[in-house]
Amino acid sequence: ISNCHLSLPTARTRQVMGEFGHVYEQQYAVALFNSVRFEIEGGGGPQSQLLHRKNPLEDRSIFSGGLFQYLEENKRWRNRFVFVADTYNISFYENKVAHERSLHPKGTINCAGYKALTSMEEYLELINTSLPGIKAKVGSGPFVKCATQFPLILWHPYARHHYFCVLTEKEQKKWHAVLQDCVRHSNNGLSEECRVQTPAFTDAMRLHRQAQGHYGTWDMMCGGPPQILANLVMETLHPELRNLIGPRLKGKIQQRQRNWMLISEAVYKQVLSQTQAQYEALVQTCEVEISRLDAVLRTDMDQIITSKEHVSGKIRALVLPRAEQLLRGSVQPFLSSILEALMEPTSRGFSEVRDVFFRELVEVSKNTLNGGGKDKLGEHMEKISMLAFHPVKMQSCYEKVEQLNLEGLQQRFDVSSPSVFIQRAQILMREQMDNAVYTFEHLLHQSLEGKVQGGEDLCKTIHCCQDRVLKKYDYDSSTVRKKFFREAVLQIIIPYMLKQLSPSFHLVRLTEYMHYIGTGVPLGTLPMLSDLPRFQELIFEDFSQFILVENVFEEVVLQSVTKDIMMAVKEAAVQKKHNLYRDSMILTNSDPNLHLLGENPSVDWATQYRGGNEEPEGALGGGGQSSRRRRQVVSMIQLDEMGPLPYESCLEVPGVDFIPEEGEMEEVEVKAQEPKEQETPTEPDPPKEPDSSDSVQEIRYHSKPVVEMMVSASEEDLAVLTNGTGTLEDWKEEEVTLITTVVEEMHRKSPQWMSAPQEVNEQLVETGSPDQEAEGGLQEKGEAAIEGKGEEDEAAIKNAIQEIEIAVQEEDGERITECAVDSDSEPGDTALHE
Known part of the structure; x- marks a missing residue:
């Protein structure tokens, strides 16, 4: 992209804000006159018969739970804990423990201007029109391969798209309703309590667009003033950049669409930051004149x-x-x-x-x-x-x-x-x-x-x-x-x-x-x-x-x-x-x-009529906003005939082997045609965490001696499990660098594992019988790990080392911490590290 293209957003933003600012200053004085006149003369419609609540969502949150999120940085799906606060902003965290500890979220989504979609077909119809003169072939898939058949997509004409998915249709319907509510709330318009700024802004926006020949309603009149102004700039800037840059994009159609969306997102962020600063300066300039204008109005109103x-x-x-x-x-x-x-x-x-x-x-x-x-x-x-x-x-x-x-x-x-x-x-x-x-x-x-x-x-x-x-x-x-x-x-x-x-x-x-x-x-x-x-x-x-x-x-x-x-x-x-x-x-x-x-x-019905001692279902931390625990509006998702699920929604991230990326489709089809041995175990062993090519733990399994402890534990024992550091003394001679404690809970299985026994068998941990004594199982696992080290294929080790370097750069030392069981976390969460 040339320097001319890079400077175009700044120049166009400055031009639009200059034209809009002139109209806004005029409408600000008019809005102040109408506000003072209404205050003096009074007025209003019929009185409401029902009472109105001032702050209905005080100490409340809307919803929270686990979702699979697609990370465009490394083209992988990861399990994220998603929290929807009373502001209807969507925040996603590494896990539930990070949220409860009030850590900063991985990201936050303001849903103004978005559309919540539930199928790839709807999404393809929107993105296929993103570049002029380019249409995807019939049957061609998007550049994102969904991990399940229940996707949830947040689409925006200019900003970044967000991809999620869940395991069941029931979860999809509930999450879709929540996402739609977030979009609906964010698109509600400006606050009517601002009796001067809001009418001045809406009238100035309408008059400015009419001067450009645009009459009627506008779908992108949503969000706060800086967002609306950014949408106003992008209304003319976006098609111009698309015509300039679109023909220069190379590669397959999916790659060109992906690159164009990244460019559009970067330009929108740049425009939004500029409209934010310039709008604040414009409002400050108008507010300086309020005292003088108000004095004139109250003196000469008649x-x-x-x-x-x-x-x-x-x-x-x-x-x-x-x-x-x-x-x-x-x-x-x-x-x-x-x-x-x-x-x-x-x-x-x-x-x-x-x-x-x-x-x-x-x-x-x-x-x-x-x-x-x-x-x-x-x-x-x-x-x-x-x-x-x-x-x-x-x-x-x-x-x-x-x-x-x-x-x-x-x-x-x-x-x-x-x-x-x-x-x-x-x-x-x-x-x-x-x-x-x-x-x-x-x-x-x-x-x-x-x-x-x-x-x-x-x-x-x-x-x-x-x-x-x-x-x-x-x-x-x-x-x-x-x-x-x-x-x-x-x-x-x-x-x-x-x-x-x-x-x-x-x-x-x-x-x-x-x-x-x-x-x-x-x-x-x-x-x-x-x-x-x-x-x-x-x-x-x-x-x-x-x-x-x-x-x-x-x-x-x-x-x-x-x-x-x-x-x-x-x-x-x-x-x-x-x-x-x-x-x-x-x-x-x-x-x-x-x-x-x-x-x-x-x-407060819970306090006055139930003693106030019971913790309401779905109580969560304030997400860094308050130390008090919030009561959740929407109840947690529970799958049919299943116990309480860790992360409230999803179990584990599906293995990347089941999510082929672009360029890997042919290999997957060839592998699918190869015959596989059918195994039908009467009682499948509990699955380990799904294998991933960028997993730190997987590489350690390939390159270092690994000891896995199979411990039969009851639910009472889960509360007192530790990370097992006390056993390191017994294994100094073997130079064991990683000890993983695997706890059997046969009543908590993902429907994904239950429905695909062939895939389960490929990823099951090779352990002994569940009835085997812990000491004997521990010794066999240690010997098997040491013997397996010398039999690893050299090519697999080289590929693993290359992939671990990428993983270390992306998530630094976070995954090393996740390999051990956190003694402060809840037992249900320890089995869900990525």
């Missing part, structure tokens, strides 16, 4: 509002006739179709939320009626309190909304995809579920406080609180849905109308027309521009930074369609199939003191 209304009237007289003509001819005929496409799946989703909430409470009532009492009630309420943030239980609700389809309307109204509306509806569903659960918790806790009730009375109390909450949910969900429909229709229609009206009025960037003043160009010769300078002259110079003609024009267009949209939503509310309340129906507040309960802290 005059500013009067001036703006005067300018709005002039622009409305000019724009409204053309806007109404466009509305009647091109928008009104499609309003009902747009609303129908939005309402059907959204209403089914909110109805499913209600059903899931109802079913969970019915289960609580059943268990309480069967003699569970308050102790059992506390256990069930502890789980229900996090129902909204349980991605697996909420999956049926989310799937209803995913059926939203705007086909036929997308092309006409320039809607890139319905994903923006789907994710927004899903976030609203989660909020309503949490509000319902939180309100039910407080009502039930208030009813039970200081009272002793039996099973039937307790069940009646639950039903009473349940009915009150469902009524409030019906009202609030109707209000939230109608607001969502209005906003979604505006997001579809307004960009379309602006795109049609802007060429007529040349109002894409009104502020730029001020450059014509004083240039000698007759303004009357410019079409439709004779009144624009007069509009700007109507605004006092001191108020010009708070009133922009460009914003006023958009507000006029917005006002022209708002009335029709409101009427369309009201007509839809009459239809029973949508389950919407009419606006004339006002729910009387039967709980006047209910909102006072929202000021109370969340109910």
Whole structure:
């Protein structure tokens, strides 16, 4: 890659940030004016009937467990402990012990802009379009060979892709739901609590893209401001670099795709670091002016509002006739179709939320009626309190909304995809579920406080609180849905109308027309521009930074369609199939003191109703964020008819012999055709850790005397096992450098080993019978290891030495530590070193 290509990202970032920064500074003053005006005048919609929880995930984590992760550095699969915190960032560690000790993670993924995939076919469809003019042949595989048939892939158009896999379909579904929730949360948009920065950023981003000719929704408007700005830069930079660098890439198609993805990742990292620094400097520059601007606003607010209304009237007289003509001819005929496409799946989703909430409470009532009492009630309420943030239980609700389809309307109204509306509806569903659960918790806790009730009375109390909450949910969900429909229709229609009206009025960037003043160009010769300078002259110079003609024009267009949209939503509310309340129906507040309960802290059901001594299932360390143990929302994965699994999900990394890499396919096919001896042992020995060509321990087996101790241990003995360093004294004469303690646990076997006896036989540790005494087995293993040293093939030793040098460079001394059993770790974890 030439120096010109390397400097192009920096130059393009500087250009885009310069253009965006000019618009942002203008919109920052406008947003500050709107914020102060709202503070003075007040306003807002109808009051919510349900309570709202401020910090629902306090002292919680979403999920954790083991996954196979593909490491692109050495093209190998490794077992990683994955932890999803309350921030929905995905962190992966070397193992569970590293996480519990609050060590730094191996990596962290911010899921903004990603897509969670569950098949290689979906992934191939996306990466085959990454390079222009290059299409993979039918049946050709990707450059990543999945270790199992249950992959999990995080795909991003610019950033690094992440590859995971699991052993069972059940694990795949649960992990996929968790990953989708992480993506959904990260794409939720900017915080509405920032009443100045957020509207200033979103308006500046919209106006900047409109100036470039891009109207309508944008799928990459996700993540924080630096990420969105990096996506904005990459929107034009990525295709340009692809056309410049793509033809120069050499090798097979898979290798070219891989190299291009590495280049794209490096460029995106560079752009993201630059947008981060430049955006922070831009915000700091604007915040310096806040005190001065705020003083002007609070002093002259009445005059500013009067001036703006005067300018709005002039622009409305000019724009409204053309806007109404466009509305009647091109928008009104499609309003009902747009609303129908939005309402059907959204209403089914909110109805499913209600059903899931109802079913969970019915289960609580059943268990309480069967003699569970308050102790059992506390256990069930502890789980229900996090129902909204349980991605697996909420999956049926989310799937209803995913059926939203705007086909036929997308092309006409320039809607890139319905994903923006789907994710927004899903976030609203989660909020309503949490509000319902939180309100039910407080009502039930208030009813039970200081009272002793039996099973039937307790069940009646639950039903009473349940009915009150469902009524409030019906009202609030109707209000939230109608607001969502209005906003979604505006997001579809307004960009379309602006795109049609802007060429007529040349109002894409009104502020730029001020450059014509004083240039000698007759303004009357410019079409439709004779009144624009007069509009700007109507605004006092001191108020010009708070009133922009460009914003006023958009507000006029917005006002022209708002009335029709409101009427369309009201007509839809009459239809029973949508389950919407009419606006004339006002729910009387039967709980006047209910909102006072929202000021109370969340109910700790585990402490108050179960004594607080039991450790909740899935309790984990804080991942370096807190020394307190967090309660996990999603329960650990347990395979059917299996005991608790080490690393909570996966057993061992599959041997690399089962994962052929690129260029090795032909060798694998030849080996597959060779006949193999079939062995069917009645009781297979416990498998050792899978062989790997880059394993430090394997090379030591080839080059040094190795002693393996077969010790029959019960579960009580597992807790007191040590790393066996005390036995070194007895083997000094043999120069033993490694002692491995292998503990038999026949009830914990991976389904992978059970389903492939031929592969198991190739990797089983050659030990004696399980009933053999430890002393005799120890002596035989030592003699076998010493005799085997002289019989090793020279070629195998040379290859092993070359591979160990690579392994030592990659993971330094970490694997040496992993070869011994850590005396501080849990027994279940010691059998899972890579």
